[in-house]
Amino acid sequence: MNQKVFHLNGKKINNKQTFLTQAAEAMEFSAYFGHNWDAIDECITDLTWCPAQRYVILYNHADIFAQAEPTEYQIALDIFNSAKEYWESNNISFKFIDCLL
Template structure:
């Protein structure tokens, strides 16, 4: 299924498809920049782990949606270059997804095994 087909299918159910492409990312500043762009985070996003966790667990800044599917692509290079930070990123994503579980606006995060579309 292509990204556009996936986005269309999700939109029918009121969900938003977000792709976080980490291709070429090898450090935390670049990771945070990609998150800011992909998630369309507000300008005051602090570009640190606590700020990312805060924005993912308080979506009042985002347009309303039934749910959000965050697909992380091309993550292996970053995971290899910054294994500790990658572990923290996974923890932040998991805690945010858990926070929204069984709510009116879920957040699901998946790691794509292939490269970017």
């Protein structure tokens, strides 16, 4: 199976902006990425630059962002859940694994 795994290093993420920057780097977003919630939502449901039949996002130390900015962290989770629904409706597996440690 053609699979693409992305890793978010949560040790470097303590707020919305560092989350967006790390996500853009990890997921290889293009230079036009707007560093806002709408932009990540758009990019994460595109991924034409790295086609796969399965996407996996591993996000370790998610507790740092979750504790520092719980509202913003929840927005990120909502975006990933929405992306999961989008990809699965297109018969492509999408897993988001957040490790709080």
